[in-house]
Amino acid sequence: MNEHLKTNAKAAGIKQDLFFHLARHTFATTITLSNGVPLETVSKVV
Template sequence: MIEYIKETGNLCGIKNKLSCHTARHTFATTVTLSDGVPIETVADMLYHKNLKQTQHYANF
């Protein structure tokens, strides 16, 4: 998985170090929360045990 993330980053010209954590964070913030997906749904998708973990991504 990480190799695909790094390869995609290289193809896009991204210079930052990419990781699975970066991918999860980007998914949670850019793909879901910023598009209006309810925070409870995002928490379920990320397998968070409580909303506090997800609120970190939402900058609450």
């Protein structure tokens, strides 16, 4: 999974090292919580 993230980051021109843990938290904060999903639900998903 981490190798795929690194490949995608390189293709997109992202210089930050990406890894699964970072992607998981980014999903939780930017996609779910920002769209009004309750924290209790997010904690069960991620």
